[in-house]
Amino acid sequence: MNKKVKLQDLGQKDYKDTWDFQEELFSGIVSQKIQKRETPSIETDNYFLFVEHPHVYTLGKSGDMSNLLLSEKQLEAKGATFYKINRGGDITYHGPGQIVGYPILDLENFFTDIHKYLRLLEEAIILTLAEYGIESERSQGETGVWLGVGTPFARKICAMGVRASRWVTMHGFALNVNADLGYFDNIIPCGIKGKAVTSLHVELGRKIDEEEVKQKIVKHFANLFEAEMI
Template sequence: MNKTIQLQDLGNKDYKETWEYQEELFKAIVDLKIRNRREELNLETPNYFLFVEHPHVYTLGKSGDLTNLLLSEKQLEDKGATFYKINRGGDITYHGPGQIVGYPIIDLENFFTDIHKYLRFLEESIILTLQEYGLECGRSEGETGVWLGVGTPFARKICAMGVRASRWVTMHGFALNVNADLGYFDNIIPCGIRGKAVTTLNVELGVERVDEEEVKAKILKHFANIFEATFEKSN
């Protein structure tokens, strides 16, 4: 079992280009697994973790409701945003500058074969990261992601999650609001959940800006510990 994960930071990159790149890595792993089974081989499958920041974009999961996007095509254009219907779970979400997006493309058979456990571990890596900043956060029953103020009238989401898995290979992942412009969330019903707010790390800490590289380092530390994995930088 290969528990080494190749880390790539793509910087600011178009959503569609990144999605296509994810699909390429995902397909290569799946194809290798199929070959292993057909030819009775035992070739090691690789794992990847992509960090990226996207220009303004809204994405709708395969079970999502298009009415949760509150903008017309013209309004999207005016806001400099794009829209894609994609093949992950979950409803609608927003990606943009000031948000740390993480896409683990890993073969879960290198770790464990439980998609629910995988989602909980993803959440835990974010929860532990935010706790380092002194925030009380956790899960909201029946709602994937990481929340603050759970069980109060002031519940607010700080990290959205949506994944796809096939043959135990994952893609898509999480989006953590660090210094994001919350105004862009006003144009959707985030994750299809009405009446709950969205927040960012800098707002919660009452600071103008949080060091995103520092946040990434903390996420990787906790992800590696939880998954008992090792990160290796690659181009």
């Protein structure tokens, strides 16, 4: 079992180009798994990508188009793009000031349990936010990381949506750090009405060092998954 995870920071990169890159890495791991049947000594790769996307809305395979509140012309006017994609979940927004993480893992190197995988991703974010004095939690039946669950001020700070096939994962999480939350007004985030979104900089009242946040996420991810980041 290969617990080494290749960490790459792609900087700011177009959503479709990043999606294509994810698919390339995903397909490579699946090919390795097929070869491994014949040659058990072959190790399968694992990756963890950080990226920041230009303004984009993405809709998961079970999502509802009515949760996008903009026309094609309005999207163009806002300098945003839209993609219907192959992850779970509904609609979300990605943009500058948001840390997006895409773990592309062969879960057979770690554990074969998608529920556990999602809970550990959430835990990595919860532990990261705790380092900034922010108490966050899960909301029952709603994947992601939230603040103020059970109060009238429930708000999501990190969205998650993944795809897994043959125990290989792709897509991941999007943590609002210094993001312009106004872009969320153009959707019903994750298809959940009546709940707000927030970010680290709104909660703390100051601009946050995104590189520092990434380092904390990597530290907690490595500990939780017992992984070696390379």
